[in-house]
Amino acid sequence: MIENLRKYTGLMIVVFVILFISFFFLDSSSVRNMSSGRAMLKISGRTYDDKEVLTLGKNSFQLAYGLAGSGDFDFLQFASLLSNADQSDQAPEKFFIGRMILRQAKEEFGVYPGDEEISAYLRTLRIFAGPDQKFNAETYRNFVDKGMGHLGMTEKDLRDLASDVLAYKKIKDIVGTGLIVDRDAVTKNLALENQQVSGELAKLELAPFEEKLQPTEDEIRKFWENIQDSFTTEPKRKFTYIVVAPEPIAEAKVDDAPESLADAAASDEAKKAAAKKKEEDRAKAAAANAEARRTNQLTLDGKVDDFLFKLEEQKGEGFEALAKEYGWETKTTELFTRTAAPKELDLELRSSSRGGKTVDQLFLMDVTSDPFSKISPAVAVGENQWVVARLDSEEKSRAKTFEEARADARAQYISEKAAEALKTAANENITKIKTLLTGGKSFADAAKEVGLTETKAFTAVTSTYRPDGASEPQNLFEASRYAEPGTIADVITESDRAFILYVAKREVVKEADAAGRIDGEVLAATNRNETQAFNAWINTRIDDAKVEQLYKN
Incomplete structure (x- = not known):
């Protein structure tokens, strides 16, 4: 998930604007948080109480996502990486643990963002911009005085969060040093992305293969016996x-x-x-x-x-x-x-x-x-x-008896066996069609001769093409981008059908600013590598920290 964050900027802005609203105006937990000083977590031998976990964990986690809602994606990556992009109720706690590990690393690496650096960084955030898209002091003060109030947080907490985000960015650069991306490889990949592909398709439906299957009671039982642990009751x-x-x-x-x-x-x-x-x-x-x-x-x-x-x-x-x-x-x-x-x-x-x-x-x-x-x-x-x-x-959930699982086992047996038969039939048809193509027949005529009457031509399909779901496979471009003209690609199988794909022509479309596009892709790939390196690094640190959840003892 993390390495793909930059691909969906527009969608994510919408999502996190909604998150911002929910966190700052529709507080979902207005019941008082009782900070009793109770020990909650032990990380690397140090104990943290519930007040620290609440302020530096849950509340800061919500604050980070609220800031990300305006498009400040440093906070999104920061919160996602430290919580391992967890979507469960444990995410704020995981975020807290990751943040404490990061703070230990700040000392080890000597990374201490100063007050001026923090202030300058906050002034760049979109959430504090006015109508002219520049930093607006009144907007900032309203956010600090009113927007953060329900979280019980102060300007100091905001600056502490910004300090940790700046430290995260620097440490990410340090642990990712040397992860250079091959520019030639990026250039070749972009050339493949910038293709236009033309060809033809033949389709086989799964339903006829399912209809032919009428498994016996003995076949269903034997099938169930091999995978019976997968059939369980709901708790x-x-x-x-x-x-x-x-x-x-x-x-x-x-x-x-x-x-x-x-x-x-x-x-x-x-x-x-x-x-x-x-x-x-x-x-x-x-x-x-x-x-x-x-x-x-x-x-x-x-x-x-x-x-x-x-x-x-x-x-x-x-x-x-x-x-x-x-x-x-x-x-x-x-x-x-x-x-x-x-x-x-x-x-x-x-x-x-x-x-x-x-x-x-x-x-x-x-x-x-x-x-x-x-x-x-x-x-x-x-x-x-x-x-x-x-x-x-x-x-508790338990394994179903054969009688309880019979209907599900029969349906799964038919589904799996029909899918196998569908793929086998498609490959057999490919072999026959290739022979007919060698003999000079067109793809449409060859497909018709082997019994596939439904064919469809496609023209100038690119990486941004949206296939017609009724008659084309969803991965049409991906499946055809490597196939040589005049050849048939590997079988494309979907849940209820299979496609035989013939590639007639492939040609690369030149971009006006190809060099600039390559520079951007190299930078994005380098950032992904650094992010993955940081993710692996902090997960190792968390494992070594021997985290103890004291409140469950």
């Missing part, structure tokens, strides 16, 4: 849970009575004044309603936080009784699978960068010897709700 879990929402507000309203005769007879100036007052009243009412909702949300957040704190003190006991004290209804499910969750536990997560539903979080719960581990964290769902659940029991 099931049973929960007792609460779904809570803020108290509804008594909405402030504005008098929207119809215009009276007196109003209609009033002067234009009086009408404008009345309309302005009504608009001001609406704005005040909307602001009052928003503030009331925010107050009720904060009240609920505090109650949920207190509820979890008391449950932790009680070692997870008394879930129902404590919920009743808060006036919350508890419900208990039957055993269910992740794909068949009750409606209330199938709600979309609120402001999650990775999407998902409540049930996904509940099935990620890792139960340990600690009784409180059976209690889920507060899961933000819907517009303003929280879900907290207790795991009551579970049924």
Whole structure:
């Protein structure tokens, strides 16, 4: 993933703008983070508490992705590499571990970005640019004073993050020194990329091969016996849970009575004044309603936080009784699978960068010897709700019996055997077509003679060509770029069909600024090599650090 980041700049800007909004304006976890000074991690013999892990890990991880949302991709690479591009809930912790390893390396390599260097770097970031695309001090101050507030972070935290990003870039250059890219190889590859290919296609469908297969019971059983471990049941879990929402507000309203005769007879100036007052009243009412909702949300957040704190003190006991004290209804499910969750536990997560539903979080719960581990964290769902659940029991995944797996085993047997038959038939047809081509027949006539009546010509296909999914393979250009004119390429197999590809002509299209394009490709390839070297280096350092997760002990 990492080496391909630069290929998708436009798409990633959109994605990370969305991430920025979710992190900075739709906080998905407004329940208080309780920093108790509890030891959380030990890295290279040094212990870090929960406050350090929160500030330098989770909150900084969110801040880095928020900055990347405006196109400052140094932060994207920094966060992705240090977290190993992890998409799970463990990503912030992995980011913290990687960041602490990087800070150790700063001392080893003597990399210490100074205050002026940090300030100059921050002034280059797009997120702090004004309408003229230059650094705007007011935009910067608003971001520091308001945008970072919900994360509990200060300007110092931002500067520390920028310092570590600058150090990462320098250390990446150091560990990647000497990884030179062969310019001639890049030139040849670009020539292959800049081709136009013309030729013809013949298609074979998978369905007829599947229809011919009618496996016996004995064949299905023997097939299942060899791979029976791959057929397993879904794990099931049973929960007792609460779904809570803020108290509804008594909405402030504005008098929207119809215009009276007196109003209609009033002067234009009086009408404008009345309309302005009504608009001001609406704005005040909307602001009052928003503030009331925010107050009720904060009240609920505090109650949920207190509820979890008391449950932790009680070692997870008394879930129902404590919920009743808060006036919350508890419900208990039957055993269910992740794909068949009750409606209330199938709600979309609120402001999650990775999407998902409540049930996904509940099935990620890792139960340990600690009784409180059976209690889920507060899961933000819907517009303003929280879900907290207790795991009551579970049924682990197990291997299916033959009777349970028979239908799936039969379907897989047919799928695999039909795919093998399809490829064999395609190769046999290629051999026959080649003989006919040697005899002077056209590809279309040769294909028709071997029973392939459906052929299609293609012309001037390039690396940017988008194949017609109904009649062309998705990798049409890739499959044809190396084949010599007048020859047939290797069989192209897809999930439900195969293609025989005849290449009639290949020609290179010259670029106006070929030298500049080659320079850019060499630079990009060098950067990919350095990134891969840094990734390997920091992973080795993390392995050597013997990281211990103290909070799970």
